[in-house]
Amino acid sequence: MQWADIKLPVVGIKQVLEVVKKRHWRKFVKEIVVALISGMVYYAWRARNWRLFKKISITPSNVVARIKDEVVARIDIFKLAQKAIRSRSFHQRLCV
Secondary structure, eight states, X not given: OTTTTOOOOSSOHHHHHHHHHHSOOOHHHHHHHHHHHHHHHHHHHHHHHIIIIXXXXXXXXXXXXXXXXXXXXXXXXXXXSHXXXXXXXXXXXXXX
16 A cells, blocks of 8 residues: 555554554545555455456556556545545545
8 A cells, every 4th residue: 555655564454454443544534545455355356366267467556556546436436525625635645
């Protein structure tokens, strides 16, 4: 999650989600971080399945690009929501 400038420990998913839960971040930021983690799990699983069953290799940079696009699209949906307005600097950092 380097491109999002989010520092999380390198541990299992369950532990990372616990760390996110305990952080003193705005609810919107927590939702986006959880969306990032969910995207990482989904697209890693999808890339693995494509490699095994379709014989299609997906580069890590393509996976990151897909995750970023999806998260930015989710943020754009909530752009006008009050919680997104309060976290504007975080939004701008992600959407660059």
